[in-house]
Amino acid sequence: MVQERFYSLLKQRFQRDMEAQPPLFPWETELLDYEDGVAPGWAAFQFWQPKLSTSLLPVALPQEVMAQLFEKCQALVKSTAKNGRRLVEAVEVLFPSQGPALNALAGSVLLGPSRDGEGLAVRLLGSQIPEAYDLATPEQQMALVMVAAHEMLSRLTLKLSESEPSVSQSWETTVGRLHLHAAREGNCLRLEAQLPVAGTVELRGDATHTAAERGGAGVATLMVADVQPDQAFQVKVSLVDSEAPLGFTIQIQ
Numbered sequence: 001m002v003q004e005r006f007y008s009l010l011k012q013r014f015q016r017d018m019e020a021q022p023p024l025f026p027w028e029t030e031l032l033d034y035e036d037g038v039a040p041g042w043a044a045f046q047f048w049q050p051k052l053s054t055s056l057l058p059v060a061l062p063q064e065v066m067a068q069l070f071e072k073c074q075a076l077v078k079s080t081a082k083n084g085r086r087l088v089e090a091v092e093v094l095f096p097s098q099g100p101a102l103n104a105l106a107g108s109v110l111l112g113p114s115r116d117g118e119g120l121a122v123r124l125l126g127s128q129i130p131e132a133y134d135l136a137t138p139e140q141q142m143a144l145v146m147v148a149a150h151e152m153l154s155r156l157t158l159k160l161s162e163s164e165p166s167v168s169q170s171w172e173t174t175v176g177r178l179h180l181h182a183a184r185e186g187n188c189l190r191l192e193a194q195l196p197v198a199g200t201v202e203l204r205g206d207a208t209h210t211a212a213e214r215g216g217a218g219v220a221t222l223m224v225a226d227v228q229p230d231q232a233f234q235v236k237v238s239l240v241d242s243e244a245p246l247g248f249t250i251q252i253q
Contacts, residue, residue, distance in 0.1 A: 044244040045070045047174050056117040056151040059144055061133050065094065069149055077156040077249050078234055084110055090149035095142050105146050117151040158235075160184045161253040171246070175239060176217070182250050189224040189233065189250065199239035203250075205231060227252055 045067040061069075069090060076086045087106040088099070095102060109120060121129060124143045130136035133144065158167045158180065166183035176196025183190045193201045193212075201220045202211045212220035224233065235248040 044074075044242070044246075047239075047242050048171065048246050049173075056148045057121055057144055058118045058129055059121070059131070059133055059136070061144060061148055065133075065145065066148070068094065069145065069152065073149060073152045073156060074247050077153060077247055080232075083153075086153060087146060087149055090153070091142070091145045094145055095138075098142065101139075101142065102146070105142060109146055109150050117147050120147045120150065156248050158182045158248060158250045159253055160189075160250065169248070173239065173242075175241070178237060178239070178246070180235070180237075180248065184227060184252065187225065187227055189227045189252070191222045191235065191250070193220045193222075193235075193237060194218070195220060195237075195239065197240050199237065199242075201238075202234075202236040202245075204234045204236070208233070229253060 045063075049066070049070055072090045072093065076090055079086055079089075081089070084103070084106040087109065088102045092099065092102055105124075108124060121144060124147065125140060128140070130140055133141060136144065155169060155171070158169055160167060160182060165185075166181065168179065168181045170180075171178045173196065177194075178196060179194035181192045181194075189203075191201070191203055195201070195214055196217055198215050198217070199220075200211060200213045201222060202209070203222045203224060204210075205224060208224050210222050210224065212222050214220050229252055231252045233250040233252075235250060236245045237248070238245040
């Protein structure tokens, strides 16, 4: 009886303490209100990127870091800023007051040969790759997050040129694989989206907007005529049960 009374009092004490000072998420510095009790970007990240944290780098980043990075990259993929500026903006919220170091790091990422995330991490960190993110130094953490941002933005951007008139990209989701294939056919842009479930695909340019919808899994095809060099098109994919759409950019070079 004494033990049960002790645990009851202890539970009441914990409840009072948590109500008076609720715990914060790892990325919060103050208590924030989230609609429907969901942290921003978290539900979308979980739906669209269930394996992303282990597929970009030799060291997995914490889920809360990846969720915040994913949300930021979704906003930046539409930006017309230069690649170096986009990389810095993607990670600076995680490393405030580190502007000069982040600018130098972004330059190192972009000036070197194009590689995958693991190759970039090896080039930046050499043999000093940490066993885990929590064991990394602040400088190593900045490098790992910067490489993850570079990989994420690269996967969200489909570049078409005369030498590479078609490109494909696949994404794993909680409901199956999403596959995009973009091709420039003469002056036309053709986008094929293989959806794992029912959903819609939107393609938007400066003066163009077209959309396709499927009631189940299959290919949605969209076409845009009179495409010119240096144009950019925004792609928005919405699948059934997704909390938010997934955005891509198609760049015509």
